[in-house]
Amino acid sequence: MRMLRLVGRSIPRDFFVIVMTDRGLYSSKLFRRIKRLKWHPFMRINVNGTFCPEGNGSFKPIRSFAEQPTMSWQGSGVAFKSKGKGVACTLLALWEEGQKEAWFILTDLPSSASSICWYGMRAWIEQSFKIAKRGGWQWHKTRMTDPERASRLLLAISVATLWLLSVGGELDAEIPDSTIPDIRCYLPQTRGKRKATLIRLVSIFRVGMLVIHSCLADHKSLPFGRFFPEPWDDINPYKQRVSGANI
16 A cells, blocks of 8 residues: 555556456555555455445455356445445446356446456556566566666566667557468367467567567667557447446
8 A cells, every 4th residue: 555655656646547467466555556546456366255236235255246257247345344334335246158257356446437348457567577587678687676777677668668669669650450360270280289379479568579579680760669558448348238227
């Protein structure tokens, strides 16, 4: 919570900030602290709790809101009936077909202005860890212990990562969709392999690095790149089929 206060000093007040956490990090204190900073918690939780939908009057097991594949629900109410742990919030629940388990998310955003699929963007955080360490800048080999030195190196890594992603993203955006083959037919024949590997063989980060290296080798001007953000509505496949909310 102290770390959030320190980070909050560097974020403009008019930014719309969503704080995503894994289910091992959830606590009512953390939920309230995020709200106090004028941000929006988007916290995954375990299924061993209860939730009382608004206007219902009784608590139900959280797992009951998506207890089998294809089930989904979202709505406002109170999570957890234990004294001191209850929070007024919105519960987002979804068990997507083909997945091992459901997602249960607590947020302060109204159900009409939030979607559980946003939590999928937390995977980008995992990719950033990979890029900073073995998959890119080899941060784990620095063995730094001085926070001041580490902060300067992390700043350089952050700027360089943005540069590579912008260069690789710009090149990726120029590829016509019609030229991208449909590889879904190969998925049943590749059991045991990670889906991420099947979807993309070369990351945007690696593409950016290759482009910059080739420019250096050919004595060409270095590219700056450009970002192509995706509208949130376009990455919300469940927008029209989430039950329990008026969307």
